[in-house]
Amino acid sequence: MDAAFTAEQHEIRRTLREALTRHAGPAAAAARTPQGYDTELWARLAGQLGLPGLGLPARYGGADCTLTELALACEETGRVLLPSPLLATAGLVAPLICALGTPEQREGLLPRIADASLTCALAVPGSLAEALALTGDNTAGAWAGGGRAGGIQARRAGDGWTLYGEAAQVLDGHSARLLLVAAHTGGFPRSRPLLFLVGADAPGLTRTRLTALDETRPQARIELRDSPARLLGEDGADVAGALRATGSGAAVLLAAEAVGAAAGSLSRTVEYVGTREQFGRAIGSFQAVKHRLADLYVHVEAARSAAYYAAWDPAAGALALAQCLEALRTVAGETIQLHGGIGFTWEHDAHLYFKRAAADELLFGPVHRLRDTAAERAGLFASARGEAAGRQ
Numbered sequence: 001m002d003a004a005f006t007a008e009q010h011e012i013r014r015t016l017r018e019a020l021t022r023h024a025g026p027a028a029a030a031a032r033t034p035q036g037y038d039t040e041l042w043a044r045l046a047g048q049l050g051l052p053g054l055g056l057p058a059r060y061g062g063a064d065c066t067l068t069e070l071a072l073a074c075e076e077t078g079r080v081l082l083p084s085p086l087l088a089t090a091g092l093v094a095p096l097i098c099a100l101g102t103p104e105q106r107e108g109l110l111p112r113i114a115d116a117s118l119t120c121a122l123a124v125p126g127s128l129a130e131a132l133a134l135t136g137d138n139t140a141g142a143w144a145g146g147g148r149a150g151g152i153q154a155r156r157a158g159d160g161w162t163l164y165g166e167a168a169q170v171l172d173g174h175s176a177r178l179l180l181v182a183a184h185t186g187g188f189p190r191s192r193p194l195l196f197l198v199g200a201d202a203p204g205l206t207r208t209r210l211t212a213l214d215e216t217r218p219q220a221r222i223e224l225r226d227s228p229a230r231l232l233g234e235d236g237a238d239v240a241g242a243l244r245a246t247g248s249g250a251a252v253l254l255a256a257e258a259v260g261a262a263a264g265s266l267s268r269t270v271e272y273v274g275t276r277e278q279f280g281r282a283i284g285s286f287q288a289v290k291h292r293l294a295d296l297y298v299h300v301e302a303a304r305s306a307a308y309y310a311a312w313d314p315a316a317g318a319l320a321l322a323q324c325l326e327a328l329r330t331v332a333g334e335t336i337q338l339h340g341g342i343g344f345t346w347e348h349d350a351h352l353y354f355k356r357a358a359a360d361e362l363l364f365g366p367v368h369r370l371r372d373t374a375a376e377r378a379g380l381f382a383s384a385r386g387e388a389a390g391r392q
Contacts, residue, residue: 005072012069016049016076027081027216027352035175036209036218037083045084046116052090053114056098060110067249071256071311078260081352083216085119088172091253092246093120093180096195099242100233105197109178121176123167123198123222125151128363131182132247134318135369139240144182144193152224154183154196161185161196161231163224169363173220174209176200181222181229182239193239196229203227214359216352251317254364255307258324258357262300262331265353269293269335276340289338296331303327322370329357 005013023041024030030038045051055070056062063069070090077086094113097106112118122128126143129135144151152165163183173179179198186192198205204225212219270293273284283289303324310320332354336343343350361367375381 005068009069009072012049012054012065013072013076016045016051016073017079019045019049020076020080020082024080024082027083027349031083031215031218036172037085037175041082042084043116050114051086052094052116055090056094056110056114060106061114062110067252067314068308068311071252071307074253074256075260075263075307078257079264081216081261081264081349081356083218085172085176087217087250087253087257088122088176089113089118089120091250092122092171093178095246095249096122096180096242097232099245100195100237100239102233105230105232109197118178119172119176120178120180121170121173121220123152123170123173123179123181125165125167125182128169128171129365129369131243132250132364133240133244133373134247134251134321134364135366135373138243138247141184141191141193141240144184152181152183154185154194154229157228161229162226163196163198163229164226166221166223168221169210169219170222171363172218173222174207174218179205179222180232181224183229194235194237195232195239197232198224198227198229202229212359213362214352214355216356217359217363248314248317251321251364252307252310252314254360255303255310255317255320255324258321258328258360259300259304259307261353261356262303262324262328265328265331265335265350266293266296266300268349269296269331269338272339283338292334292338296334299327299330316374318370319374321364322367322374325357325361325365325370326367328353329361332357 023044025038050063051073053062054065054073055067058064077084094110097109101109109118113120124131124143131138131143152163152167154161154163163181177200181196181198182193183196184191184193204227206223208221210219210221273289274282276283306320306323310316335353336350339348339350342348
């Protein structure tokens with residue numbers, strides 16, 4: 001393993017950071033627009049930097065980069081809590097289209113994702129963390145509903161399909177132009193989950209933007225009432241396996257985002273304590289404050305190491321995500337405390353970092369379940385169970 005970044009990777013990080021420093025406005029203001037993000041900035045990042053196509057193959061208009069380059073980009077967007085369709089489109093939907101889509105579907109959809117003319121969202125009626133196999137096994141398909149009712153049901157209608165049901169929490173679901181919907185089909189005895197493509201203007205589709213804990217990561221409720229849909233790929237494809245692989249990559253991107261957010265939060269705090277004075281001196285000069293900041297720096301650097309390792313080995317993505325979310329929660333909490341009275345106000349951005357940590361843990365965790373699942377897969381509990389069985 002070579003832990004050093006290449007010159008190209010350093011350039012991606014530097015260029016994106018400069019672009020965001022120059023053009024990104026307040027995160028909360030961008031999140032409160034109808035789309036939930038700054039459309040002009042998104043178009044600029046796509047046109048000048050090729051951000052949404054960073055991880056896509058060159059034959060589809062992408063940059064043919066690896067997960068590491070996309071993770072570095074997510075670290076920079078996380079630093080400023082940039083509201084954007086990057087995670088939902090490039091982190092969740094694009095890998096599934098690459099893995100399961102037919103040649104015609106890849107040719108028709110991936111170039112449009114790469115040039116930012118198409119934004120996407122993954123609609124899962126159950127737990128997104130379970131669907132992506134971050135907090136358990138997803139082969140049973142319970143995350144897609146199931147049984148005679150519940151979740152989203154798919155049935156054949158002539159040469160196509162129709163979907164009926166709803167998904168309660170869909171990232172960027174209110175603004176995405178294409179929905180990738182997980183639904184059950186086959187009836188109760190042979191029920192199995194499949195993925196379907198649904199256009200934003202499909203009949204019977206209702207999308208309602210929700211009031212989310214983290215307004216920089218918009219969510220929506222998706223309702224489908226006999227809405228026409230196209231099957232992604234072929235019937236019988238390994239949907240659970242594709243979601244599991246996508247989940248590993250998404251965990252890496254989320255971990256990188258969390259590291260960037262933690263670093264951004266710590267940087268703001270260091271700047272503030274260097275200017276805020278009490279008893280005639282900057283509060284950052286007090287030893288107690290220095291110790292707290294030093295501890296936070298250790299948290300951030302340890303989390304960054306975990307995220308970078310996971311970018312090299314995505315199998316460690318869930319474990320890295322657990323550490324990075326915990327680090328962000330710790331740093332964001334201390335940021336509020338060290339900012340004093342202003343840190344508790346809506347006008348300051350400190351609360352946005354704390355909400356990002358809490359919301360991501362609710363959507364993709366919690367941390368203890370991420371670690372528990374990673375330990376199970378590593379076989380750490382197998383010997384203990386064997387010893388317990390032997391004693392019985």
